[in-house]
Amino acid sequence: QVQLVESGGGLVQAGSSLRLSCAASGRTVTRYTMGWFRQAPGKEREFVAHITWTGNRLYSANSMAGRFTISRDNAKNTVYLQMDSLKPEDTAVYYCAADPRTLTQYNMNYPYWGQGTQVTVSS
16 A cells, blocks of 8 residues: 655745645555646646656646646655646645556546645635
């Protein structure tokens, strides 16, 4: 089993930056694809980005593009989401997920999920 714990969320003003972290335990996730997702109130969970163990990145093709950056530190078993120029519409619970496969396409069916961290952006 893989346990994932997100941190780094909070309340910020529009235009600010936040860096979310996701620490994995239970198994090393060095060769896992790690993903970030978010769910805003009243909306379905949506894909944000993923990064494979080789460092290949895939980002959602929407307004997050160019503002969010996913990275990973395999030595620390941790994945990050740097979020810049935050907007009120970025307000959501952000989830980290892990998949043992090397994903090349957008995918929502990750087997392991964290509990989420709240990000609130005020205008």
